[in-house]
Amino acid sequence: MSLTHAILKEHVGVDSERIIGPDAVCTQMIRHWCEVMEDTNPLYQDEEFAAQSKHGGIIAPPTQVQVYTMTPLWPKVERPATPQELIVKLLADHGYTSIVATGQEQEYFAPIKPGDQISYTISVKEVSPQKKTARGPGYFVTFLYAYVNQHDEKVCDQTFTILAYNAISKEGGDKE
Template sequence: MALTEEKIKEFVGVDSDLIEGPDKVCKQMIRHWCEVMEDANPLYQDEEYAKASKYGGIIAPPMQVQVYTMSPLWPTGNREPSSMELLVAELAEQGYTSIVATEQGQEYFAPMKPGDQINYTISVDKISPEKQTVRGPGYFVTFLYKFFNQREELVCKQTFTILAYNAISKE
């Protein structure tokens, strides 16, 4: 069963409440990231170099923004579901239970520095009409994350697109 235009409009453009990231930006997590990614940019770990830069000190790799906002797997938090979570539940209820990530993009605005608290909102940015794909009928859904620091400065905008599809449909 396809989603109606009215149902789709219930989800698009609705920002979640501000969700607080559980971890502050810190040198230890920056170090771990740099080790795993083999990123030797001196802005991320060389105090003297970073101090002489326009940032005046160490900054975190911008791609690391989501690291500081990932919810713990245990214990689970207690908050209202976002429009993304509500939409995914609605799609599953309609039979679109399989999900594959298809695209992600990030745009950066302000650096993250040790001690910064990164928080975010999420919304459903757009939903395609139902498409017939090789995986089955489904919807391409793009979510918009907006990451802010404790000064309410926009740090990053991230789009994340999924295909939610019905893998067992014969349509």
């Protein structure tokens, strides 16, 4: 069976089960992040300053949200495949084995604080029709990560877009 845009669209809007991050938000990881990024925002490290803010204490840089949910490389964690993993495998099974990231955006809703336990669901937000690109024919796929804290309060939505393409074939065009 050949791959069509309609087959790929069947994956849009299906949420993964909730994936709980392995690490709670902590001041040590915030410090490391700020050191590497050379970020001097006092909300992230100055206890006295942060206590006087509307947050009432230290918060983590919002761009750090994904750090607390990254699956450890070892030991291997067993869990059901996510919609992202399933569609990437489907594409690869049909020759679209090369992937390049093309975009990422984050929208923040609430601060993350030391002690917070961040979890997320992931879904396929949208899939383009097959496109003819300089790299070969391929599909742009956008994923939506919805991050929440332990109180089920949404802290961030992140979109991540890839181009999955067939680097061997330089022929393009929609297969529908």
